[in-house]
Amino acid sequence: VVRSIVTGTPMWPTFESGxxxxxxxxxxxxxxxxxxxxxxxxx
Known part of the structure; x- marks a missing residue:
């Protein structure tokens, strides 16, 4: 969770990655x- 907040990336796959x-x-x-x-x- 912290990495997601710091980097601004989602914690789960996006529709694009899917x-x-x-x-x-x-x-x-x-x-x-x-x-x-x-x-x-x-x-």
Missing amino acids: HHITQIVDACMESSRLKRWVEIEPS
Whole structure:
């Protein structure tokens, strides 16, 4: 809690970080299905 107050960062994930995690998980699933590397589009 103190670190969050001092740095001004949230203590929990934001919607933005959740979106990035979802992009990574989706890419992992697609990569597994296609049996190849896939690109993750920057947001």
